[in-house]
Amino acid sequence: MLTTFQQHIVQEFARRPESPMELQWLMSAVILASKLIQAQVRRAGLGNILGSFDEINSHGEVQQKLDVYANETLIKCFSLRQSVGVIASEENEHPIVVHKDSPEAQYAIVFDPLDGSSNIDVAVTIGTTFSILHRPERTDSDHPLDWILQGGRRQVAAGYVLYGSSTVLVYSVGNGVHGFTLDPSVGSYVLSHENIVMPEQGHYYSFNEAYNDKFPRRYVEYVDGIKKGALGKFYSSRFIGSMVADFHRTLLRGGIFIYPETPNYPNGRLRLLYEANPIAFIAEQAGGQASDGTQPILDVRPLEIHQRTPLVVGGKREMDYFREFMLKN
Numbered sequence: 498m499l500t501t502f503q504q505h506i507v508q509e510f511a512r513r514p515e516s517p518m519e520l521q522w523l524m525s526a527v528i529l530a531s532k533l534i535q536a537q538v539r540r541a542g543l544g545n546i547l548g549s550f551d552e553i554n555s556h557g558e559v560q561q562k563l564d565v566y567a568n569e570t571l572i573k574c575f576s577l578r579q580s581v582g583v584i585a586s587e588e589n590e591h592p593i594v595v596h597k598d599s600p601e602a603q604y605a606i607v608f609d610p611l612d613g614s615s616n617i618d619v620a621v622t623i624g625t626t627f628s629i630l631h632r633p634e635r636t637d638s639d640h641p642l643d644w645i646l647q648g649g650r651r652q653v654a655a656g657y658v659l660y661g662s663s664t665v666l667v668y669s670v671g672n673g674v675h676g677f678t679l680d681p682s683v684g685s686y687v688l689s690h691e692n693i694v695m696p697e698q699g700h701y702y703s704f705n706e707a708y709n710d711k712f713p714r715r716y717v718e719y720v721d722g723i724k725k726g727a728l729g730k731f732y733s734s735r736f737i738g739s740m741v742a743d744f745h746r747t748l749l750r751g752g753i754f755i756y757p758e759t760p761n762y763p764n765g766r767l768r769l770l771y772e773a774n775p776i777a778f779i780a781e782q783a784g785g786q787a788s789d790g791t792q793p794i795l796d797v798r799p800l801e802i803h804q805r806t807p808l809v810v811g812g813k814r815e816m817d818y819f820r821e822f823m824l825k826n
């Protein structure tokens with residue numbers, strides 16, 4: 498019996514105080530936007546959508562056309578939901594105020610519209626990451642940033658959409674992790690991975706060894722230890738260059754993904770709010786762990802929207818060894 502994403506959301510929330518219909522309507526924005534985005538991703542080489550806009554985003558990065566399309570699509574779809582008060586996107590320097598002053602506004606949405614965009618032109622898997630936060634307790638300021646700058650444990654829901662050999666939506670509302678595969682023949686996301694549990698130990702490490710002379714030595718030595726059998730089994734290397742794709746493999750097959758700080762990115766390369774937090778929420782819900790190298794990602798206090806962080810995420814065995822190794826080195 499096929500279960501669609503919409504059905505699953507209603508079932509998930511039937512036992513919860515939040516109105517299932519309200520969150521289903523909110524999550525339906527992810528469904529609609531990701532279907533529109535994947536339709537463009539699938540034809541990126543054809544419709545002259547390939548290549549860059551020759552525009553620069555708020556981080557000084559060249560915006561790929563698909564980046565811009567994905568960002569605008571997600572903003573439009575979420576803005577149609579009265580329950581959305583504020584939106585923050587990797588592509589926008591400042592928060593986008595939507596229905597913040599409406600009594601119906603209950604949520605802030607944070608997303609990276611297209612992670613791995615450097616892979617767009619070479620048809621390699623890319624992804625959308627999203628995080629849903631409750632509006633903050635009524636405070637005097639109620640500034641849009643108050644809606645966004647909340648720790649990862651305040652996430653109501655989080656997930657990602659992977660545009661790969663198939664389009665896969667993975668999400669959690671704090672009651673386990675579930676994956677849905679888009680069936681193009683009916684245009685629906687169908688439950689394909691119920692109650693995903695990250696393997697306690699895998700046999701892949703995901704670490705860009707081209708930067709071995711730039712990463713902190715202890716990280717290189719940790720990976721060398723794994724390669725030499727410290728965890729009692731052979732490990733193979735996998736590094737796609739799309740964090741969402743590398744994480745999805747880690748979620749399903751186990752292992753570890755590591756992106757430490759470097760001299761060019763002293764606070765880490767990945768973004769806390771819309772990359773590390775949703776990934777860490779999913780990882781913990783699936784029995785894995787996610788750290789910034791010293792503490793759980795979900796405990797990191799965000800101070801600015803585009804705050805960067807180191808990210809180490811993986812199965813229990815690899816992560817326990819990581820903590821032991823870092824304490825000794």
Ligand code: P6P
Nearest residue numbers: 612613614615705738739740741
């Ligand atoms: P590098 C994609 O641009 C991204 O932000 C992550 O998805 C990915 O893990 C990382 O950059 C790859 O960066 O410099 O190792 O190729």
